[in-house]
Amino acid sequence: MIWMRLLKLFVATFMLEKIKNMFCLICNNNKAIKYVLNIRPNNIQEKAKYFYINNHNIVYNTSKKNAIKKKKLLFLLSKTFHCLANRRQTIPFHVLKSNNNNTPKNSLFLFDHNFSKLKLCSPNYLGATRSFNSIFLNKMEGGEDKHKSNCNNEMINEETNDTSEQNDRIQSCILKKKANFTTDFNDEKANKIQRIDPNCDEHEIKENIPNNGCNNDLKKNNIFTIEELEEMRKNSNYVKIDDTENNGFSIELYFDYKELKLLRKKDEPLSSLKNRLILNLNKLYQKQSKQLNSIKNKNANKTIDGNVKSEKEKENTTIVKFYDKENNIIDENTILKDVIDKLNYLVIDEHKISIYKNVYDLKKIYVSMDVYANHQIIPVHLPLGEMENYIYYWVDTNEKNVLNSCDIFYKPTNDDISKHIQLVIYDKKNPIFFHFTEEMEVKSNPFEEQIRIKEQRYSDFRPQSNQHDNNAKNTLRILSYNILAPIYTNTKYALEYMFKNIDPCYLKTNYRSHLLIGEISHDFDIISLQEVSEHLHTNLFYVYLYENYYSSYKPKSPSGNDGCSLFVNKKKFTLLEYENCEFNTVVRSPELKNIYDIFIKLSDDLDEIIKEIKTVYQIGIFMHNNSQNIFIIANTHLYFHSLAQHIRVMQTYCILHILEKIKDKYKEKYKNKEIYVILNGDFNANFESEVFSFMEGSDVMENSKLWENGKLFKKEYDDLDKYPTLFNIDNNSTDQKINGPYLNRKKFLPLYSAYKKVDIPYTNWNNNFIDVLDYIFLSPELKVKRLLKGVDKHLFGQYKGIVTPFNPSDHLSIAAEIEL
Structure with missing residues (x-):
């Protein structure tokens, strides 16, 4: 027996000397580790040959008088590799016993040499989770290790000797080595980064969503290039399991440079999955065998007798087993949906394959907006809430080792113009899960000068106080903005x-997106948006504001083509609840029945018209973190029809009714706290309208001329140029007296407009119509400190409206800075 072992050692030594190559480790049972020869190093390993430590010994304890035999070992590395390839064609040449009885199959161990012994350290102490885990060892200098190990009692013995004291010593040893770990390899990677974002402090990477520069020292972080990530994935073995929409599982197996994709039902047994894997693997081996035979026949230029069979065909069997976290084999008769959470890894023959469940699909990430210098890029479908688990950076596609920025919302510079860039993102723990977006060209906006001139309105509206002083905590910056829904830009009428005075290419969402982001990027605490499509809310504003704002979207209809978005600063407020509602529901409520019954008598079809109106009231209730007072923050967009003042005044009555009810509810709940109201929106009414007067405190009488509109109103009449005399009350007057409901304003909470007529000349301009339609209404206790100014009409003159290549909407944004 001993002669056989010595013969194996001799053969192993001979192979090591003759074949200078990379070695992997696998376990052939729960106690034995065997070295196996890899066919070839991959590209990453080939480039890092000088990190291989090739002067170490395999130490073999014969267990007879503690005699020790030493042989050369060429496996140990001094850099980190993830998921090293585990080729099926490898041949074992030496077996050593492990001290760890619970060693999982194919688990990689760290061997440390101190010139007299070889120690075994479990990967569990390294926090390893992969089938082939990271290897840490210091680079040799002058033939010796930088740091010699003090772990002198952990030898690889043929006899089991597993004690908790021994494990404690191993763990202590590894923790010390981790603390001292340094490699020149990281220095080399850092040197490849030729240009760093100027906002980065000391070349650090920040791995979270805010718009900051890089925050982690590059020398302490292995940032993999696209080439390295692709090589890693190609050489990796793993299983990925995801839920599907059809009550099933999508299963992907990557093994031995092969890829299998399966769809399985949740209620089928595990054995069904196993049998399908075996069947498909055998088919792949048969196909591979035929291809090899074909190549050999062609190279030899002659016929070979019989087929050259693969190793797998000779064995004519594939063994597949599933294991849980405790390394127990899972019963194959178990139903998939009942066992999916327990699956930890599977073993194909003697190869351990890690299982990953419901991993975020990074392939969903893309950039839909046009990319312009000096404007931030907002990627779509980011793994929000989990960004700290990922590394991400932007590169020039022509210089993939040149780091442009490590900010997820990169703002290209003028130096980037005409270059092609792309976002790279990968999982920190499992870099085999990565994605890089399609390349995108950085353009120069030819209207940058007009954008700069328009932005001058913010010169007197920038934050003044330090955010940490008490005045700043009691100061709120409010924005209201109708952004122009995409559905209203591509119709024939539009x-x-x-x-008609603007090139249609500037109406497209992918162009307007960078301008919209610029409008909301001025340190606002409350952002109320109208005419927001669900796509823009979810894939632009929500993504950009996710980290620091509460977010709510209320669509007007299930299609999500138009709606309201509300964003509130998390640092200044705590969300209590949302109470969103619809006008056509509130107006029919029992509490308003008397008012509504009188209102619908104005015309025969008014009730049917009201049913079709999709006006929404978006309402959030928040507690102010500094004062602990309650804020009711509302956002709305009243009915657009130019001839429907009677409907809009009813809509204002309804929202005031709802706000009053919410205020009473919270007054009862928080008796000692102040209740404030902020109501923002597009009211489609000017300063002279009865809607505005009603909002600021005036009643609407029964005999108001406003109600005569209701008698004559038809939904299709929306263009006064086409129907100039339609609503001339004198021409359409009758002897019949028209009365509507009496709307008592004083029964509701008081509000006032932050803007007066002298403060802004217009917020909407479209061809022949120009006026103020947008407002911020406040409780009297909230005092206005500053207002955002308007824009000189001359800037938009040639377009005869404010939808231009440098303004993305037919409205101007309005903003107020208020103080408690």
């Missing part, structure tokens, strides 16, 4: 009439 292109031929409303926006």
Whole structure:
């Protein structure tokens, strides 16, 4: 027996000397580790040959008088590799016993040499989770290790000797080595980064969503290039399991440079999955064998007798087993949905394959907006809430080792113009899960000068106080903005009439997106947006504001083409609840029945018209973190029809009714706290309208001329240029007296407009119509400190409206800075 072992050692030594190559480790049972020869190093390993430590010994304890035999070992590395390839064609040449009875199959161990012994350290102490885990060892200098180990009692013995004291010593040893770990390899990677974002402090990477520069020292972080990530994935073995929409599982197996994709039902047994894997693997081996035979026949230029069979065909069997976290084999008769959470890894023959469940699909990430210098890029479908688990950076596609920025919302510079860039993102723990977006060209916006001129309105509206002083904590910055929904930009009426003076390419969402982001990027605490499509809310504003704002979206209809978005600063407020509602529901409520019954008598079809109106009231209730007072923050967009003042005044009555109810509810709940109201939106009414007067405190009487509109109103009449005399009350007057409901304003909470007529000349301009339609209404206790100014009309003159290549909407944003 001993002669056989010595013969194996001799053969192993001979192979090591003759074949200078990379070695991997696998376990052939729960106690024995065997070295196996890899066919070839991959590209990453080939480039890092000088890190291989090739002067170490395999130490073999014969267990007879503690005699020790030493042989050369070429496996140990001094850099980190993830998921090293585990080729099926490898041949074992030496077996050593492990001290760890619970060693999982194919688990990689760290061997440390101190010139007299070889120690075994479990990967569990390294926090390893992969089938082939990271290897840490200091680079040799002058033939000796930088740091010699003090772990002198952990030898690889043929006899089991597993004690908790021994494990404690091993763990202590590894923790010390981790603390002292340094490699020149990281220095080399850092040197490859030729240009760092100027906002980065000491070349650090910040791995979270805010718009900051890089925050972790590159020398302490292995940032993999695209080439390295692709090589890693190609040489990795793993299983990925995801839920599907059809009550099933999507299963992907990457093994031995092969890829299998399966769809399985949740209620089928595990054995069904196993049998399908075996069947498909055998098919792949048969196909591979035929291809090899074909190549050999062609190279030899002659016929070979019989087929050259693969190793797998000779064995004519594939063994597949599933294991849980305790390394127990899982019963194959178990139903998939009942066992999916227990699956930890599977073993194909003697190869351990890690299982990953419901991993975020990074392939969903893309950039839909046009990319312009000096404007931030907002990627779509980021793994929000989990960004700290990922490394991400932007590169020039022509210089993939040149780091442009490690900010997820990169703002290209003028130096980037005409270059092609892309976002790279990968999982920190499992870099085999990565994605890089399609390359995108950085353009120069030819209207940058007009954008700069328009932005001058913010010169007197920038934050003044230090955010940490008490005045700043009691100061709130509020924005209200109708952004122009995409659905209203591509109709025939829009292109031929409303926006006829602008090239249609500037109406597209992918162009307007970078301008919209610029409008909301001025340190606002409350952002109320109208005419927001669900796509823009979810894939632009929500992504950009996710980290620091509460977010709510209320669509007008299930299609999500138009709606309201509300964003509130998490640092200044705590969300209590949302109470969103619809106008056509509130107006029919029992509490308003008397008012509504009188209102619908104005015309025969008014009730049907009201049913079709999709106006929404978006309402959030928050507690102010500094004062602990309650804020009711509301956002709305009243009915657009130019001839429907009677409907809009009813809509204002309804929202005031709802706000009053919410205020009473919270007054009862928080008796000692102040209740404040902020109501923002597009009211489609000017300063002279009865809607505005009603909002600021005036009643609407029964005999108001406002109600005569209701008698004559038809939904299709929306263009006064086409119907100039339609609503001339004198021409359409009758002897019949028209009365509507009496709307008592004083029964509701008082509000006032932050803007007065002298403060801003217009917020909406479209062809022949120009006026103020947007407002911020406040409780009297909230005092206005500053207002955002308007824009000189001359800037938009040639377009005869404010939808231009440098303004993305037919409205101007309005903003107020208020103080408690």
